[in-house]
Amino acid sequence: MAGKVFFSVTMSLDGFIAPEEHMGDPDAQRWMAQWMELQQWIFPLRFFQENLKLGEGGEEGRDNDIVRETFERTGASVMGKRMFDLGEQAWPEEAPFHTPAFVVTHEKRDPWERPGGTTFHFVNDGIETALDQAREAAGDRDVRIAGGGATILEYVNAGLIDEFTIALSPLLFGSGIRLFEGVDAGRVALEPVRAEPTQRVTHLTYAVRER
Numbered sequence: 001m002a003g004k005v006f007f008s009v010t011m012s013l014d015g016f017i018a019p020e021e022h023m024g025d026p027d028a029q030r031w032m033a034q035w036m037e038l039q040q041w042i043f044p045l046r047f048f049q050e051n052l053k054l055g056e057g058g059e060e061g062r063d064n065d066i067v068r069e070t071f072e073r074t075g076a077s078v079m080g081k082r083m084f085d086l087g088e089q090a091w092p093e094e095a096p097f098h099t100p101a102f103v104v105t106h107e108k109r110d111p112w113e114r115p116g117g118t119t120f121h122f123v124n125d126g127i128e129t130a131l132d133q134a135r136e137a138a139g140d141r142d143v144r145i146a147g148g149g150a151t152i153l154e155y156v157n158a159g160l161i162d163e164f165t166i167a168l169s170p171l172l173f174g175s176g177i178r179l180f181e182g183v184d185a186g187r188v189a190l191e192p193v194r195a196e197p198t199q200r201v202t203h204l205t206y207a208v209r210e211r
């Protein structure tokens with residue numbers, strides 16, 4: 001049986017999933033500080049530490065379980081080229097996906113195989129082809145649309161997302177990459193599935209239905 005298509009992101013309370021662009025920006029330090037603040041809940045977690053081989057130990061509890069469950073349900077990921085470009089600089093040699101990953105892009109590039117099971121495939125003919133390839137690779141497991149904002153929005157507006165989770169982070173950005181900027185609101189209806197507050201964030205899960 002085919003799995004679900006979902007996304008799972010951390011969002012500021014005012015709706016942003018990343019600070020303003022920083023490529024070539026002298027204010028890269030500010031970008032990084034905001035990014036770290038947004039993702040702060042994830043860094044101390046045991047699963048995060050282990051997956052990135054940062055060391056043994058780390059915090060357990062509901063946040064950790066949610067991050068682990070999200071990883072375990074994912075059989076393949078799809079991402080936009082800007083997310084990939086940032087990750088290419090930031091991920092360790094063993095990229096943290098450990099499954100095939102499909103990058104939607106205009107750039108032609110051979111597959112890039114990393115140790116530990118992640119191979120990045122560069123898909124030049126659109127989001128539906130990338131999703132078809134990801135479904136095939138994922139088998140029974142789910143496909144995660146990993147990010148970033150532009151790519152997630154394309155999938156939402158195409159009616160291709162079954163479910164999503166937002167870790168709502170208690171901070172305000174004021175500007176940046178807004179998750180639902182340009183959403184086709186007339187076609188998307190949301191059904192609440194779960195809301196789980198923890199000490200650091202609130203995990204909100206919705207099923208997506210056609211209006």
Ligand SMILES: NC(=O)c1ccc[n+]([C@@H]2O[C@H](COP(=O)([O-])OP(=O)(O)OC[C@H]3O[C@@H](n4cnc5c(N)ncnc54)[C@H](OP(=O)(O)O)[C@@H]3O)[C@@H](O)[C@H]2O)c1
Pocket residue numbers: 008009010011016017018019079080081082083084086104105106107124125126127146147148149150151152154177
């Ligand atoms: N908060 C979170 O949990 C979270 C999670 C993931 C990512 N992020 C953040 O999101 C940001 C990146 O998001 P973004 O919205 O700027 O960009 P993005 O969605 O990662 O990438 C957009 C780029 O992907 C390529 N692309 C997208 N759709 C395409 C299509 N249909 N055909 C061909 N190419 C296509 C294009 O690049 P080319 O034309 O160059 O190929 C496009 O400029 C980063 O700052 C990242 O850190 C946050």
